[in-house]
Amino acid sequence: GAGVSQSPRYKVAKRGQDVALRCDPISGHVSLFWYQQALGQGPEFLTYFQNEAQLDKSGLPSDRFFAERPEGSVSTLKIQRTQQEDSAVYLCASSLGLGRSRYNEQFFGPGTRLTVL
Amino acid sequence: AQTVTQSQPEMSVQEAETVTLSCTYDTSESDYYLFWYKQPPSRQMILVIRQEAYKQQNATENRFSVNFQKAAKSFSLKISDSQLGDAAMYFCAYRNRFNFGNEKLTFGTGTRLTIIP
Numbered sequence: 001g002a003g004v005s006q007s008p009r010y011k012v013a014k015r016g017q018d019v020a021l022r023c024d025p026i027s028g029h030v031s032l033f034w035y036q037q038a039l040g041q042g043p044e045f046l047t048y049f050q051n052e053a054q055l056d057k058s059g060l061p062s063d064r065f066f067a068e069r070p071e072g073s074v075s076t077l078k079i080q081r082t083q084q085e086d087s088a089v090y091l092c093a094s095s096l097g098l099g100r101s102r103y104n105e106q107f108f109g110p111g112t113r114l115t116v117l
Numbered sequence: 118a119q120t121v122t123q124s125q126p127e128m129s130v131q132e133a134e135t136v137t138l139s140c141t142y143d144t145s146e147s148d149y150y151l152f153w154y155k156q157p158p159s160r161q162m163i164l165v166i167r168q169e170a171y172k173q174q175n176a177t178e179n180r181f182s183v184n185f186q187k188a189a190k191s192f193s194l195k196i197s198d199s200q201l202g203d204a205a206m207y208f209c210a211y212r213n214r215f216n217f218g219n220e221k222l223t224f225g226t227g228t229r230l231t232i233i234p
Contacts (some may be wrong), residue, residue: 031220042121042208042224043162056219089160095220103150106222108162 002026005107006092012115013082021077021112025094033106034067037089046090049075050097082116089113101113119144119211123225130199135186138194138228140209146163147216151185151192152222156206165207168192170214196230204232 004022013019025032031050035043036059042048043060051072060067071073079086093106122144130136142151148155168176168185173185180200184193194205209225 033221035222035224040226042210043222044125044224044228045221048219048221056221059221091160091162093182093222094163103167104220105164106220111160113160 006109023092029094030097031095033093035091139156152210198231
C-alpha cells in the first residue's frame with residue numbers, strides 16, 4: 001500500500017484479556033517502530049526493528065508486552081493480561097533505514113486505540 | 118537521555134494570523150535532528166518540518182518556519198497565514214542523527230492549536 005496501515009483501528013478488551021495489534025509498514029522499509037501514546041500525551045517509544053531483528057526494546061513497559069516481525073515486514077504487538085493502564089493509542093512507524101535516505105524519515109500509521117475496561 | 122519540553126498545552130490564533138509554538142530540548146549530543154509533527158483528529162502523524170542541528174540556517178516549508186537556537190536548545194515553529202486546516206496537535210521531536218540501532222524519536226507532550234475563523 002501507499003502508507004503504513006494498522007489494524008484494528010479500535011480495540012476494546014476486558015482486563016486480563018490478551019490483544020494483538022498489527023502493523024503493515026511501507027513496502028521496502030527496513031526500520032519499524034512502535035510507540036505508545038497515552039491520552040493527552042506525546043508518543044513514547046516502545047520498540048524498534050531493523051528487518052526481523054529487534055534491536056531496541058527498552059521502551060516496553062513490562063514483560064506483558066511482546067513484539068515480533070518474523071519476516072521483516074508485518075509486525076505484531078502483543079499485550080498479555082491487559083490492564084487499565086495499557087489503554088492508549090499504539091502507533092506504528094516505518095522508515096527506509098539508516099544509510100538509505102538522507103533523513104530516514106519515519107512515516108506513521110493511523111494508530112490503534114486500545115481501551116481496557 | 119534526551120528530553121523535549123513543550124510548555125504550551127494549548128494555543129489559539131485568528132485565521133490568517135501568525136502563531137509561534139515553543140519547544141525546548143535537552144541533550145548532550147552534538148549532531149541530531151529536530152522535527153515538528155502535526156497530528157489531526159484522525160491521529161495520523163504528519164511531518165511538518167525538520168531541522169539538522171549542524172545547519173545554522175533555519176528551515177522553512179511554505180507557511181511553516183522554525184527558529185532554531187542551538188546554544189539555547191530552543192526550536193520554535195512559526196505558522197504564517199494560519200488556515201483552518203492547521204488546527205491539530207503539534208509535537209516537537211528529537212532524534213540522534215547517527216546512532217545506529219537507536220533511531221527512535223523522543224517527543225514532547227504537544228500543543229493543541231485552535232484556529233479561530
